[in-house]
Amino acid sequence: MKEKLLFKGNEAIAEAAIRAGCRYYFGYPITPQNEIPEYMSRKMPEIGGVFLQAESEIASINMVFGASGSGVRVMTTTSSPGISLMQEGISYLAGAEIPAVIVNVMRGGPGLGGIQPAQSDYFQATKGGGHGDYHCLVLGPSTLQELVEVVFLAFDLADKYRNPVIILTDGVMGQMMEPVQFPPEVDISKLPVKKWATTGAKGRKKIILKSLFLDPEELENHNLRLQKKYRSMQEEIRWEDINAKECDLLLVAYGTAARVSKKAITLAKEKGLSLGIFRPLTLYPFPYNELKEVIQNGKVKKILVVEMNLGQMIEDVKLATEGKVPIGFYGRTGGVMPKVSEIIEKAEDMLREVM
Amino acid sequence: MKEKLLFKGNEAIAEAAIRAGCRYYFGYPITPQNEIPEYMSRKMPEIGGVFLQAESEIASINMVFGASGSGVRVMTTTSSPGISLMQEGISYLAGAEIPAVIVNVMRGGPGLGGIQPAQSDYFQATKGGGHGDYHCLVLGPSTLQELVEVVFLAFDLADKYRNPVIILTDGVMGQMMEPVQFPPEVDISKLPVKKWATTGAKGRKKIILKSLFLDPEELENHNLRLQKKYRSMQEEIRWEDINAKECDLLLVAYGTAARVSKKAITLAKEKGLSLGIFRPLTLYPFPYNELKEVIQNGKVKKILVVEMNLGQMIEDVKLATEGKVPIGFYGRTGGVMPKVSEIIEKAEDMLREVM
């Protein structure tokens, strides 16, 4: 398991899911993530797993509900419009506390938009695209190696918290090839037993998995318990920072935008600019305190948020920094990638400016 | 048109829509908003309008797309889970710039939740439940009179900006009765002609309403134009403030939570507490600057956000106030209403505390 294998991003997601113990995959085709269902359709039957192309994304997410409710590891994947169609189902999963791994290989929106990469579903994933007081764990990896590890992590977190976990990635990551090293394969027979699952009620009391609580007191208590769970997810916060406290201008970015941003730091250095980066891996829960600490105890003068959208994560950065340093934004959207040179230029402008 | 009529909230929404020129209504039954489709099913045929019960909320929102694309005034209404099902369609409406009035009579969530009133879809409505860089205008009225006016406003704003408008209300407002005075009826024959609408292409160039832009540059330009439009919506910001700059503790609340909060102000005064309220009517765009101005130029010591959820609008309040005053939160959820006494108690606690 130690060798590095050259993998395309989408196929790495599928292979990682299988190695992480996923035996049920439900999905409906949409560009740019079709290599995932294709891979699953080939591999699942070989290992006694189930690949099922549903008649829509709504069917997919509800099949996820049913299958995962029986205790197995389940994944669905889609791209932006497909995720919108799943919002009711995601809210139901969260409400009934059923684990699920949901991958969004984001494309440009809104509506049909285009098939090129984007990060414009950040709000939807992190603030809750569905109804009700719920949250999904959201992970935004920026290399294929990290993507592969995050798939394993997603299954573990989903089970640990009995909650849907969203992996946000995009067509760049999905289509690129990089060598990856898979974590040790999960032996599904050794996973902790899910006592809450509907595995057949012979000889024991019936289990009902539901999100319906008609009595308001009961529903409020259910929500308070969920909130407590969401707060406990704080311990899962993961991020990376490079030269963060020492730099003049701190880039904040995740995923593909962070890949480009990292390159900008190196090149900017040659130009005499002192840049650093704060890269959240968990987008929910967002590392508010960690970013705040960098700002409070470092010497950062300004922050530049880089996203492949027109400004969404910037709200979380503002919530973390409470107006303590000026915040700029550089974003491209609709499938256009931000360039290293553009980020450096924007950084230069910001550092020149007196704010 | 000057007399006050006693109306139930849901029926007032329906009647207001018709008077505002709505002639097409599509919906699917869900508690606690069923009086709206019931009313529409009776009245629409009488006035030559269309009431259509679709086979699902997904069908409803796509029928809204089609009908509104032809230039007429269209409404759909539902409650929380139904809104989640509409997220793809809402993103398509925003992407293709098609007007629509969408009413969410919110109930407790997540999932099936319950049928009692709640405000737990604030994030979904204001941050974007669907995919892509888009925004809906969001209105949160707190009396039936305001609700009725907001329905007229919603149709005007939808047409003005060619954008979906969401009215957030809840089962309390939907079921209560209050006297209302309707604005003058709209003469649909005098509404401005929608040159962008697909009204039949005889003798002119074909019009295509779409959200698909396969070329990334084109899609980005489309998004930049949309963003410009969203920024221009700033001029629609509406809010109410009472005793806001003079009070010690400022309540921030909207809708039903604001009704309760206002009563708390009066009763608190008798107890010697100085409370005020800042009540946003437009939830998107949120009155960030207006709230900021109150805090900067007033003598508010603390803020108490009151919501019928577990804390969502509080993020916008934080974004507006940037840590300048301590912010507390009081919320009930799942259909439980916050009580006047509970709000006062929380306010007393906060004012006592040294923060």
Place this chain on the structure above:
Amino acid sequence: MKEKLLFKGNEAIAEAAIRAGCRYYFGYPITPQNEIPEYMSRKMPEIGGVFLQAESEIASINMVFGASGSGVRVMTTTSSPGISLMQEGISYLAGAEIPAVIVNVMRGGPGLGGIQPAQSDYFQATKGGGHGDYHCLVLGPSTLQELVEVVFLAFDLADKYRNPVIILTDGVMGQMMEPVQFPPEVDISKLPVKKWATTGAKGRKKIILKSLFLDPEELENHNLRLQKKYRSMQEEIRWEDINAKECDLLLVAYGTAARVSKKAITLAKEKGLSLGIFRPLTLYPFPYNELKEVIQNGKVKKILVVEMNLGQMIEDVKLATEGKVPIGFYGRTGGVMPKVSEIIEKAEDMLREVM
């Protein structure tokens, strides 16, 4: 209303339906009948009627159920695969005794088949494509003038018997142009009141239209009553015969196949062959006794059944004639039309042969 108008078959169906009082049309596009919904989509809004493109044929037929149950005149049209999708709904209409006019512009089958004309849905229409002991009235016109009259007749019969009526036609008739003279327009305000319809239960007992009878005795009685009704439909039997009792060889054909057969009679005469035709207009109820009488009292030596399928109506001809004369068959299928010369050749062969 006396002038002759040049009409395309499909459009004549639509126009005739409107003149016959149809104000509700539900359908889903399929070749070769798309001119009907197109026509309806233009005309219905102009006259205060409803044109609704459903999301499938299953939706269409169930919308027919709902609309017609409220007492109005309703039509749906489709082509072969679409009719198959409607079989459950047709059985429900028959079971609940709800009138409906259903036009099948037949194309070649089975499955997707082709888009060319055929008559291969005879069994489905006349023997019952759905489940249960029910029958639809089935009409098979062979000129556009007759088609137009049959549309009027279909609405009358549907109302008279509270039963679905199927019009079987095909792409040849749908696409050809002929001058037609419409019967006088029906004044829908003067149609007999349907006391059985669900028109709102204010001030009277609730009406329930249903096909569910859980008690077997009750269900049997319901069926016995239906059978009595089907038997009473005998009085609607319509047919045409030309030179039927005098000829040596009697053609039996309906619809487009009868058009071609009639030409064959004339041309055959020049060749010295004595041909006649028996052309049923009602395919259910089939004119068994009328055909039997022709055979018993005429001098027909042989029968040649001509169909645009591989032999379906031939069973009804056999049931009528009980082996009294030899029966031959000439059929083309899949969109191939039988030619006049082919029919004559087959007739010659049969008359030569000693059987």
Place this chain on the structure above:
Amino acid sequence: MKEKLLFKGNEAIAEAAIRAGCRYYFGYPITPQNEIPEYMSRKMPEIGGVFLQAESEIASINMVFGASGSGVRVMTTTSSPGISLMQEGISYLAGAEIPAVIVNVMRGGPGLGGIQPAQSDYFQATKGGGHGDYHCLVLGPSTLQELVEVVFLAFDLADKYRNPVIILTDGVMGQMMEPVQFPPEVDISKLPVKKWATTGAKGRKKIILKSLFLDPEELENHNLRLQKKYRSMQEEIRWEDINAKECDLLLVAYGTAARVSKKAITLAKEKGLSLGIFRPLTLYPFPYNELKEVIQNGKVKKILVVEMNLGQMIEDVKLATEGKVPIGFYGRTGGVMPKVSEIIEKAEDMLREVM
């Protein structure tokens, strides 16, 4: 495999299918056949097979198309309204020549009807409920032992003719218990290879399974080939006759109606009545010649057709006998069972009457 096992009819169908090599089952619940999907949902996972509850009967039959097209043995089961919903799919299966075993546990109709046993879908099954010139093989067993054997036979015939096979049974047979002896289990690895199946096109030419032939000549040739196949099915004709040529009055019945009829023969003998029975097992192809031969060479004076409907198979009996002997009918419907005493009484009446 020689022991007799006590089985309920529905469960015997499921077990027989599995032993006959069925590994894919798709269905949607409907009374009175729910024991079949229940049994399948338990057993299929144990043997590496697939049980899938589809979202409707339309989905079921199309999943049958897809799965069977890949070469495996597939079954779906439902009851009357469900079969109506499958008519388009059945026509597609026949058109694309894809094997399928379809069980109809008939209930009273039309429409929702009731849940009690009936035989009122005879026309639908034998004359073609769907569109186009196609036929399904139709089998109507009358004991559980025969039912079990017929399930094996159905899979063999479906594969042999690449055609859907319908088993007509009813709630009496589905719910009763009788000892059955299963035929030897089929070793699916030893079944003949299906070279026509879409098993993956690596290293060979692509296979396309379709019913679409846009060129009329091609579609007609396809149909002519199909007709030749249907004619060749004559060799599968199976029937039983008891005292058929010697009796005065011949009962013709199948399935449950034949069970009751057989008892009537024995009891009638005690009364001095000479009754026999002709019981078709294949309802399509119907044993026309076999029944004709009995009438021609026997001494039967009259025929009494017994059905659990209001007269459907009687048409095939008439087609076979061509008016040579008088035919009576005794039928009960809607879930009411014909009684032995009623049949004898009817027989007595007929024999008394001079016709």
